[in-house]
Amino acid sequence: MKPTQTAARALATQSDPRWAAVLGRDRNATFYYSVATTGVYCKPSCGARPRPENVAFHASCDAAEAAGFRPCKRCRPRSRPEVLRHAIGESPLGAVLLAQSAQGVCAVLIGDEPAPLLDDLRRRFPTARIEAGDETTVAALAQVLAQVSQPQRAVALPLDARGTAFQQTVWQALRQIPPGETRSYAELARAIGAPASVRAVAGACAANPLAVVVPCHRVLRSDGGLSGYRWGVARKRALLAAEAGRTEART
Template structure:
């Protein structure tokens, strides 16, 4: 083994051990996401064959990689404070005891101070962090457990009602179907840049099955891999890159139409909602109740909202066109600011036509 191989073996050992500040600093890039991180990044450990090591992040940037927005490899001043780290560890030990008052009491801070500090540095509340943690665990457990009941208990849920309520908010498939999600499939995926953030696109042999927008492509790819827990993923070819270009064009100019087949997966009701969403004219909006009425489910406004939240094909299924009854913007899986921007772009294009 030569010196270069010895060095890379040492660096992989540091990376795998989650050491945050190694004696000899370095950065690592993940080929499949195009992201550069530093040791100790909270993202999932990548496969060794997808990792490239660099002496410094500047070299990685020159090679075309982008800095991770979770570990901020270019800015040592963005390390989470000791308080935030303690909050995360406490939640990880027991996500179901992650209510604000309990955390504040255990850690010796006021609830207001703890909430403000955590949200300023992480961007979400402790409650949101705990829910995301349960989400990761349920995806993992669904792939290994023999039943939904075993999976929800192993993931830390105290009741089936809590589990099913939360699961509907982040998955378009029922839990039983998700346990087999992606089994035997080969999905092609790619990451691209847009003016609305990182774009992650994936497709099966039937068509596009995933489009997400966000600020952290590394985390977005992880979400994709969790959603299709049993699928095999492969890099894009030239034909798929043309599909990605079309989706990028749709983000930048919402008036464009996709000439790409969609592999839409969901319940009968969800598909009904998503089909109705695709019929809302560009530049127009509709509230949840109006959409429920349109599909013949006048008492189903809440179910419509859940179906919109479970959509995994951003812009292709335009759930951003759904607003509250008073016209104000409601939640959006990929961020309310992006929702506002998409609507503004559509309105501008409509006026220009």
């Protein structure tokens, strides 16, 4: 391939939204990619690091194999789907859904009714098989429900929060904020060494998949305002009130 052709092919790949999923090793992506130099095709979550000019995208395993590629032995694209076990309980904040992968808790979702939470879980993990939880899942949910009522009780559970490296950094910083304390988005950005990334920090907080466990509710605007909260501002207010030792109704 000529240099100009190589550059054009690389640019085309990098301009495709699916390339970002490959770079992020997105375990929830629903496509596959092949690598011309190795003759294999992979899941986007594969640990391989192909050069963009060598990559082509495919809608299915069959499509990749029809194009002449063989399955990667590392990520095994035809392997069985991931299994997630879930349990749902009631809390002062409403319904709470917890889901676990083999690695740990991968979702804690809050809402008014259980059914929309299960739909949300399926949207977040479109390739996973969703099953009812076992005793381990129910026990994990009990820990989270206890933390909602008693914020000083930290959850001691393995976590499988899935996100970019930047999001992971923000989520780890959130877990360092003690109950009863808050930070502004600007303060959080400075704490992770990215003072110019206030908007990106806010985006990472909004993308947090582990409500309460990763306490994004402890982050406020610089003027002290509650700002947005994906589970509802009323729930954010109630959580902060509980952590401050006050009783406040959720409306």
